Amino acid sequence: MTPRAVASRTPALSLAVQYAVAAATLPTRAQVRRWVCSALGTDARVTVRFVGTREGRMLNGLYRGKDYATNVLTFVYDDVVPLTGDVVLCAPVLRREAKTLGKPLTAHCAHLVVHGMLHLQGYAHDTDRAARTMEAHETSVLEGLGVPDPYARQPAAAPGARRRA
Numbered sequence: 001m002t003p004r005a006v007a008s009r010t011p012a013l014s015l016a017v018q019y020a021v022a023a024a025t026l027p028t029r030a031q032v033r034r035w036v037c038s039a040l041g042t043d044a045r046v047t048v049r050f051v052g053t054r055e056g057r058m059l060n061g062l063y064r065g066k067d068y069a070t071n072v073l074t075f076v077y078d079d080v081v082p083l084t085g086d087v088v089l090c091a092p093v094l095r096r097e098a099k100t101l102g103k104p105l106t107a108h109c110a111h112l113v114v115h116g117m118l119h120l121q122g123y124a125h126d127t128d129r130a131a132r133t134m135e136a137h138e139t140s141v142l143e144g145l146g147v148p149d150p151y152a153r154q155p156a157a158a159p160g161a162r163r164r165a
Contacts, residue, residue, distance in 0.1 A: 011040045012082065018049040021091045024048050027109045035110050039117035039141050043082035046090070046120065048113060056090030069093050071111040074119035087116030103148075111150045114141050 015036055017029040027035075051059070056069030063073065069090045078084040089112055098108040117136055118141075125131035133148050139149045 011037075012043040012078045013037060013040060014045040016047040018047060020055060021050055021052045023050070025095075025105065026091060027106055027113075030112075032113060033115040035145065036117055038145055039114040039121075045082055045084045045121065046117070047086045048116075049086060050089050050091045053090065053092045056088070056093060059088060071097060074116045074162055076120055077121075079122070083120055085120045087113060087120065089113070089116070103150075107147045108150075110139070110145055110147045111142060114138055114145075138144070 001049075013033075013036065015033055019026065019034045027107055035120070036046060036048065053069045057067065057075075059073055060066045060068060060070045069092070071090060071093045073088040074085060075088070076085040077085065080121075089109065094108055094112065095105060098105040101108065118137060123130070123134040123137065125134050135151050139151060142149065
């Protein structure tokens, strides 16, 4: 599937944000809407759902045959305009990854919402060329949101220096 062309008008969006886990430290609905809109190139009906490990693992097992919870899953239900689909984010995985990467949870969530939205619109990373295209678009969208490039290599720390988390 190829990425959809960007329309000259602002795409129409119907968005539901669901929290199947405690939302206290997760992004707000307004933040999620901003991220979704920034990555949207065509009309869409989307649900963004934050889940726990159990639901994340179950969905990843059922639909991808993987026996673990992953950070983001995208489900496309109707790929005609308006696109219809879900972006499912596993909150415990996102928290763990953000901590490991030494980045704010909000920035990591923004990246994965944008990543999921691009999948919904036909972007993929199953070949090197497709990955370069998708990552370049992700990076551009995230830059517009003030989120650092998630694919940039971190400079090596000076000998004896401690990496900040």
